[in-house]
Amino acid sequence: MSVSVRRAPAPGGSVEGRPTVLVIAGSDSSGGAGLARDLRTLFDLGARGLCAVTAVTAQSDRRITSVHHVPPALVRAQIEAAFETRAPDAIKIGMLGTRATVEAVAEALSAHATIPIVLDPVLAATSGGTLLDADGREALKITLLPRAALVTPNAPEAGVLLGEAPATDERALAAQAQRLLARGARAVLLKGGHAVGDEAVDWLALPGHAVERLAAPRLEAAQRGSGCALASAIAVQLGSGASLVEACRRAKAYVLKQLRSVAAEHVREH
Numbered sequence: 001m002s003v004s005v006r007r008a009p010a011p012g013g014s015v016e017g018r019p020t021v022l023v024i025a026g027s028d029s030s031g032g033a034g035l036a037r038d039l040r041t042l043f044d045l046g047a048r049g050l051c052a053v054t055a056v057t058a059q060s061d062r063r064i065t066s067v068h069h070v071p072p073a074l075v076r077a078q079i080e081a082a083f084e085t086r087a088p089d090a091i092k093i094g095m096l097g098t099r100a101t102v103e104a105v106a107e108a109l110s111a112h113a114t115i116p117i118v119l120d121p122v123l124a125a126t127s128g129g130t131l132l133d134a135d136g137r138e139a140l141k142i143t144l145l146p147r148a149a150l151v152t153p154n155a156p157e158a159g160v161l162l163g164e165a166p167a168t169d170e171r172a173l174a175a176q177a178q179r180l181l182a183r184g185a186r187a188v189l190l191k192g193g194h195a196v197g198d199e200a201v202d203w204l205a206l207p208g209h210a211v212e213r214l215a216a217p218r219l220e221a222a223q224r225g226s227g228c229a230l231a232s233a234i235a236v237q238l239g240s241g242a243s244l245v246e247a248c249r250r251a252k253a254y255v256l257k258q259l260r261s262v263a264a265e266h267v268r269e270h
């Protein structure tokens, strides 16, 4: 007699159309950036969140006063426990801090090669404090950069990854986005928020395509953590099955809406 065995579905994945996103990031005590911002973005966009904390930072909007790096074995254990809870549809990686953590994360994710990763190469805070040391930067280029579905540097970060001066105009930004592809990234969204001009222009570079220009009005209310929110929002979109181009467009629209509401609040308060 043949018995047909129905396999139980793997735990997790999208629940009622809601994607699950695993966030691997550091916490920022100001609440503006890092893990708190990532999870808020997931919540805003209706995604389910899993998380692995890589570092605890004591920082205000003006400076970082202390950083505790979570032991790499514990970072790895958090990732494994997250997978045991529910298989994520996408992964967002933010602050990693040290080489050992970069390597632990790369190892923990090596068994999950099909899940899209959005890698925000967090190197330093806007206030200037270092968030990934020199050895970690090298390890990131070798291990996680080629693995990520998309890497989302700002202009200073792209400069560091390439060993070049940061680009200051649109043409140089677009060229650097393409050079990062040549260095092994699968896709690059180079954020031009740090450049000048009336528009915040990002460049999306995909292999075999012309670089795509994604522009939004530049708002006065520059807000810390916008890069974290953007990368998390892209991960939510990829987890929902959107294409890279569509995911970047929708995520940019979400961040713009956020910035506008902060700008309106600012006007009301002053």
Ligand code: PLP
Pocket: 025, 026, 027, 028, 033, 034, 035, 057, 094, 095, 120, 122, 124, 125, 126, 127, 131, 223, 224, 225, 226, 227, 228
């Ligand atoms: N602190 C943490 C823990 C972060 O993850 C990040 C960015 O990803 C930052 C600070 C930097 O934020 P900002 O550059 O907006 O200051």
